[in-house]
Amino acid sequence: MENKKLGWAIVGLGKFATEQLIPAFKDCKYSELVALVSGSPEKAAQVAAEYGLNTPNIYNYQNYDTLKDNPAVDVIYIVLPNSLHAEFTVRGTQAGKHIMCEKPMATNVADCQKMIEACQQAGKQLMIGYRAQYETYNLKCIELIREGKIGDLKLITSDHGRPLKPDKPEDKWRADKKLAGGGSLMDIGIYSLQACRYLTGEEPVEVSAMMHNTPGDPRFKEVEENITFSLRFPGGVLANCSSSYSFFETKRFQAFGSAGNITLDPATDYNEHYLTLKTEEGTEEIKLKGNNHFAAEIDHFSECILENKTPKTPGKEGLRDVKLMMAIYEAAEKGQPVKV
């Protein structure tokens, strides 16, 4: 295992793939970028040249299935608009490859199930790119809670927001319901939902929600702008979350316990994290070394494949979030709590 590196193909050379994921391979021990799949031959050639890849390892969305004939590729990482995740997962696993897929796993429950079944049938692994679950500060928060550092966990708040800018290519499809599946919840509110789930270690049993779109704002003709949602966990913890496509950059959570509070703000930034623990003894800033969590999640999946282990964030983790997000939309539309 020491010298073994799995070959990865990245599908979709957009902002996230080119600015965060591809550069992370330099910090990977078990993973190597070997192929690209893109609709733009120029962009693919440019990225390939930058990372020293050979031309035969550049594919497009039409000849994507011929990856089956390329033994250098073990894993396909899907970084396309949300509604394309299902098709490219199914085709990718039918080409005999393991699949890493970006969040949200898909835009509906049926697609998530289809993706899980296709990977099972092909005997291949499926992991969802929930990077926060591989990031040092988020992991520290889970540890502090489990060790009882804030006493009994009682309540969580989590907020994620940023202004949607459809004049930018990466936001154009986010305003289109067919491609995005939904608005701020599917894109960034999912981090608030995830945080509540990994901080409690439990699955919510009831959700309630409210939604608002600014009348006349052309960005929100199809997808929601602002959504607040509350979750009830079986152990008694309550959570209050928000997600916005119009408020200023926000990526934070707070966990309130009987003997202290934890604040991580920013919590889910690409680079920056600021953690404080408040107890009777005062407020302490906890500084950690931090990690390249993109490399950590990529390597985690390679290690799982090499050792035939289930990844920490498999397909069913993505399915759970999509089910919960659908329940949140339902609760907002009905104006009533929904049991899950």
Ligand code: NAD
């Ligand atoms: P992006 O628009 O920058 O990239 C999407 C890529 O898909 C582009 O290269 C685009 O050309 C290509 N594409 C193929 N078919 C397309 C079509 N029909 N319409 C539009 N584009 C098409 O978007 P992004 O921000 O890189 O997001 C891609 C995926 O990554 C999304 O699922 C998103 O949720 C996810 N993402 C995850 C994180 C994270 O932190 N985990 C961050 C950003 C994005």
